[in-house]
Amino acid sequence: MSTARSAAAGTTGPFDVVGDRVLVGVQVVDISRLSTHPVPVTTQGLVTVAGQGPKDSNGAGKSSFIAALSLLHADEQWRLASGASGAAELLFTAELAAQESRWSNVDRGYLIGVFAMPGATSAEELADDTVTVWLRINRKAPYIDLRWHDGLYVPYGESESDRAGRADEMWRSLPRSNGRTDFHANQLSKVLFGQHARCVSFLSTSVRSSPTANLLAQPLNDLAPQRIFDAIATLTGLDRELDHEQVLRSAEHRHRTTVLDAEKDLADWERDMAVVEAGIARRIKARELLDEARQAWRSRCARHLLDGVEQAHHLRSRLNTLSESIDEIRAEIQGVDDQLAALSDDDGAVRRFDAARKARQELLGRDRELDAGHQAATQNLERLTTRLRELTDAARTTDGRDVETARAEEAEAKTALEEAIAAHGVAKAAEAQARTGIAAAEAGDDVATEQRERLREAGVPAAALVDVVEVAPDERDSWEPRLTPYRHAVVVARADAERARAALADLPGSVVVMAEPAGDEPAADDAATADGATETPATFDLSAFLAAVAQRSGEQAVVDGEAGVLVVGGFTEPITGRASRVAAAESEHRARVAAVEDARAALDTARAALDTAESRTRAARAAEEADAVRSEIAELREANEQRQARRDELAPKLAEAEDVYARELGVRDSRDERIAGLRQTRKRLEHTLSEREAEMFRLTEERDAIGLLDREKAWGDTPEAAEQHLSELGDEQSRTTAEWDEYACRLTNEVAVGCFPPSTPNDEMTAELRELLVTQNWHGGSLETRVGLVQPLQRALRAHLDDTEEHDQHQRQQITEQRTRRSNDLSAARLGLAEAEQTARAHRTSLASGIKAMLTKVGAEFDRLDQEYGGYGAGLDFPEPEPPAEPDKPWRWTVTPKWRRAEGQRMSAYTLRSNTAQMDEKAVKLVCAAALARGGDRPLLLILDELGRNLGKQHRREAVALFERIGNDHNITVVGALQDDMERYAIEASGLYVKLRRRSDTMAYNEEPVIVGDDANRARVQLLRDWLTSYRPGDVAQLGG
């Protein structure tokens, strides 16, 4: 009702500020124990809100959080018209937080919502169109203040304390929304959302003090059909149309009240006037009647005479009639006898009866056949549905791949795995080689192995040059290149040179460095002088060699200036000295081992990837099969429906056959009855005959008893004169004497009553009349007494009536004038009412077709959703209600949801008992169907506390899948708060996962909430990025890249 007004009044004020924008982020300050951290909100699909309190998932403020969301969307559950006093219960309350011993309540808190245009995908677009809505909740009236700001206007801050502290200041700097004050709760829906329903919520009782009926909040079958219509009307926007209708009816009612008032006024006035007017009217009537009464008296006497004459004549004619009728009865008895004879044989009837029976049996057979087919198909469907459910379950892990993609991914994964296996083998070989290298280095067998073996066999002491020489680290750059050409050389004592040559004769390319016999310290000193390259303190003295090498070397990498040889250095490990070479070998090995590890890890990853891919392929196949099964189900259903249609088609024929059969059966029975009836009739006729004969005798006696002479005397003239007199009377000729007596007395009495009704106090009568009426007991006397008084009374009345005539006329005129005026008022009012009725009726008619169209659409969506998500089909019944009998009675529409409880069954109404889970599921589908049917693309937020309560595992999956799919396909966001056991199912279908946290009962406020989610609209992520992160450095290590 307020719509029309607000539309009119709302032209000046802000209206529908948020419009089509959707909530993308929310922040609360001093609401329950919630932290002030902003929380992003994804749109379309499911948002999961979980909790982690000190003991379990309770106590973390889930309910308060979703309650805040519903308030932000102006959910009517908050009883906005009366100021939403319940909102104050959302405020932080010290007692509830167990903080009352030290701290107080807050007296205000904030709900801050960031709303963005759904279509905006670039950061600029978003930033331009974003609106930040601030609701300030107060602990006392007005409970809600509303302000808003274009763009992102939110409290930033390094810490909770900063953010909470800034909120007040930011609020103050917002302009007042409604001139000198702010808009309050009663304007919330209008100002923010143009009175469109944006939110349907089921909030748990912990935050809502009184539970009220709502599609989601209550088991569906607890709601009356009319409330279901209300809910659908709100969701589809029909409520505004209906409001308009109500406004028209209100107008109608106003007119009606005017009419009723005018009528009552007139009636009261009439009643008041009645005393006066009745008197006048009675007297006018009395004046007219008086003449008539006198006339009547005269006529009476005439009639009395003629009566006697007539009566005699009449009796005579009746006697004649009687004798005729006796003859007729005798003839009738003969007729009955004839009919009885005719009814005894009738072959045609028997034949018709047999044919009808046969036809009926044939049709019954066909119907049973169809029914059997239907049953069989139904069983088949049952099996397929179970299969479909298994397949859908198996198909859960597709992660969005179809079979082809999954196969391709699987092949890729396989190739990757093979490659990883190969790589792993190579790495392992390398590692083995490296391990041998260490052993060799440790044994010193890594250089000139062959040569040294030969020399050992030959008994020539020898060592590898690199083992003998050790280069100081700082000399490695100069010495290592110099020694490189001799890297594979062996050292023998100069004395052994010849033997060595012989021993190595068949090893061409062997290099032998001849050493001086092992010297003393000076040798070491010499070696030391050889610019850093020292021999090992072994048995060989290479100082000469080293000196020579050193001598030949030139600048930079030139190792032999004379020969012009240049060796490139820069070895990572020292090439001289065994220890260092062992180290080098080990390092090499380690590298190889690491490579093997890497390869194995890669191998594991590849295996895992292959697993995933394979499971996706399986799932995808299952999905394909599910599709196949689904279409098979659809075909079967189709076939069933056709069968049902044929049955339905058959039904009238069958009914007709039944009718024919029943009729023929009836014909047969009725013939028997008729025979019996005729016999009865005959008996009755005979009885009548004897009665008539008796009456004839009686009438003959009566005719002899009339005395005509006395009557002629009373009239005082001849019967002919009496006849003449009466014949001039018209209709009254037919009156009898008793009637004339009656009539004359009645007329006279009417004149008397007209002058003085029986209730009149005797004082008011004239003495003469009192004498006549009271003393002589006219009123109470018998007819006989009255007949005697008629003449004198007529005389007295005449005198009285002449007296009052003038006065009466005057009053009557006055009354007539007034009546005309009042009647005119009333007709004017009635005209107004008729017009108002007309308008209301016309509007109602067009509205009714609109409502039916909308409900048909909702019904279709309901059916579609139901079949898509595990149901067997559903629909809505919505009979058009009668227009209200009185304009202030509501025009009450009802909607009865119905659905099939099993495959192929007829739909049954929702009131039929059913399990709670199914009720909840249908309720959600109905809400979604209504939201989908309303068209346009106004976003809708469904808020469900204790999502998935009462549901089994399979239903949980289906329910969340339903939310996700509906959300993705349409502009619906479902926010569900849930317990631990539901969490995993919900996350699987969610776009956003929010977990509110508070670890200890001693903490006044929550900790930072957990947020995991993804928004494909990257611009929104970007928009909120700074808000969400500026003060959330977090733990970099835990967050990783």
Place this chain on the structure above:
Amino acid sequence: MTATTDGQHPVFGPVLSELNERHRDEVLTAFAAVEHGRDPVPEAQLAALRDATLRRHLRRLLDRVGRTLVQVGNGHWTSGYADDVAARLSAEGWQPLPAIDRAVLVLVLVHSVAIPRSQGLLSGDSWTSAHPTSADELVRYAQLPRGEIRPALQRLRAAGLVQSAPWRGRGPDTGTAYLPGPALNRLTPSARQRLEHQLILAAAPESPLAASIRAKQAASEHTDGDR
């Protein structure tokens, strides 16, 4: 405030359950406004007063607690006792207002409403008035126990049956004066008329006016009996 177990208020529930969320809210708000408000509420302010359908529900709600809607002037509403409920209470002998309070209230009505009407200073069909009754009139001239008058006036004021007004009249009377209070707006049309009749019957029982009233009462009782 106790919560009922099934969530439905035993008195209001049956009426409210027919309404949707918003209408329920509007009806209850209007209920609160007319029941608890001091003065009649303008219908422009509340949807449930403006709209005939909702008003009907409001009326039903009030009916459940023995009350009824009373229209005051054009477009203002308040609530009062339903005539039948008041009649039944009276039949039980229910009268919580002490005799002295009633006597004082009647005096205020006589001086502030009846006499100004006889003088032609007051028109309209209402028991409110702008003609104050001086405290002196009550204390000095009336045959009431002096000491009980002021406490009675205090009680009447607390109940909204009289209100204080400055005494602007002539004569030596000074200090406070009293007017009929806003609670008199709560009288239903028939109660307003009955009050008038009873006042006339009491003040001038022998007048033909009284006789005419008695005759009408007898007549209406008679027709009531027939029904």
Place this chain on the structure above:
Amino acid sequence: MSDDDALWWAKVRSGGPQRVTPDSAYPAGMTRLVEPDARAVWLLPDLPDNARPDVLEELGLSGFPVDQRGDTARVLASCLRCCWSEPSGPIWPGTSASLDDVAASFRAITDTRDDRARHAALLGAVRRLAASGWVGFDEEQRTVRLGPRVAAWNAAELSTLRELWRSMP
């Protein structure tokens, strides 16, 4: 719900909260407040949340007039402080307190005024509150207790009152 219920509602409306003997009446929609000695029961209408008088505040309408509203409210607060001995428990029935205790509490929350004026204000307010069922006042014993109307405060309001209770000396 019967006609008698409507009658009871009208009785409470016209006569204030009704004191009946236990077992004598069970009107629908009324809270039954049992006296501490269980010898009587008070009947108090139980209004739905948004039909209570606090809605007037949101609508900007005025309710029943109260003389000396400030003092009366302060005295009621003092009575609460003295009679609501256990604020973690239900407010009804509370305990009785001597008028002197209430006076002391009242003094602590009243501006500097001379004792006589303050005492007059206190007595006037207590009588007013007693007349409207907010407190019970035994003039002879000079004791004060809470009246049945206090049970009309709902849970959220009691929470605020506890906050007030804690803040009062």
Place this chain on the structure above:
Amino acid sequence: MEENCRRSGLHARLDNPPAGDGILSRMTGGHEPTLDQLAGDAAVVRLYRQVFAVLARESGAMIADVDLLDVDEAILDAFADAGRDGLTVEQAVAACRPFDPQLVGRRFEVLREYGAISKVVDRPNERFHRAAFAPYVMLLFLRRMAERGGQAELHQLLTLEHVNVQATDATAAVGRTSVNRLTRIFRHLGNELAILAAGSTAEQLGEHAQLLWGNKSLITQAEEVHAVVLDRWPELDGECATLRIALAAYGDAVESAAGRLIEQAGTTRALGLLPVESWLSFARGSSTESLAAVLDGFVFDAPAPWFSPHQLTEAVEDGRHTGPVRQPPPRPESATAEPDPQPVPADDREQLHDLAERLLADARSVTVTGVLDGTDDWMAGRRMLADLTAIHHHPDLPYALAWSDGLRVDDAGSPSWVSAGTFTRVSEDEDEDER
């Protein structure tokens, strides 16, 4: 000239209440003439004019000012006080102070002209005058009629007639005269009312309302006279009948007039039909009980003021200017809270276990971001998160998902938002300890 003066005087009195102290004011004992008193004055003059109309020699020569009557009364009073000597004109004027001497002189002349005052001895030079008692009685009688509407006089008249017809020596002629007189009186009354009731507005009726009141007892009295006559002289039946008719006509007229008044008056307006005096005498003369009885059958609301907790709080705060101010608990000052030291802990247990092991490999814990980054997209990511949650909640699996502060926002990659968290292996022992 005199006539004009009187007329204007009358108008002046009606329109501008004089401040002076009139006789009438003294009589009613009020402080100042109120509007109803003024209306009363007008009624008195009207009655006088009616009464004296029969004496008027011609139209217009009649008093129209009640003050003149006051003067007449003063003059007659003076004669009464003067004793048997009588008064001279001068003495009379002196006795009538403070009335205007000229006015007193003029009235003296008028009274003498009509024979109300005559010379003590009828001789030319006689200066002393005496007053007849009849005019004085008449004057008093008029005053009473003016004050009471003439009803009392009518009653007295009826009483007299009653006495007359009851007198032992009364003849049928007396009875006839008596009955005829009464018949005429009631005819007059009845006719006047009947005509008024037929043709006047409610306001006009209201002005003549005094004709209406008290008719019951008048009729009763007349009937008593009639009863005596009829009883005593049955031959007067005809006359009696006429009287009865007249009485009935009067009764009718009264009834219809009263009915009409009520019809037209509507609610509460009928109150105005009672004269102010009726209200005043009711208000000032009734007992508590009879006053209270007016409200029998009325129920009013008991005082039910409402005190919201906030009004109490505000009142207490207004009264007390200082005092401890309680505040809500402070918010944490640090940017992030301490990490949760205690990680808190469906039937795909095996699968979940395998998944956990695969994710952890050899490590003791992995970050949630790491795990989610390992998935291809949000679809896979959220399934992973679901599984982690399931593992976390599974009572038999020794792994925990622990969340801490910190949020990674990624506006390019997926997922967009990830809170900091770790997925940890919990050794059985530790697990036991934590329980």
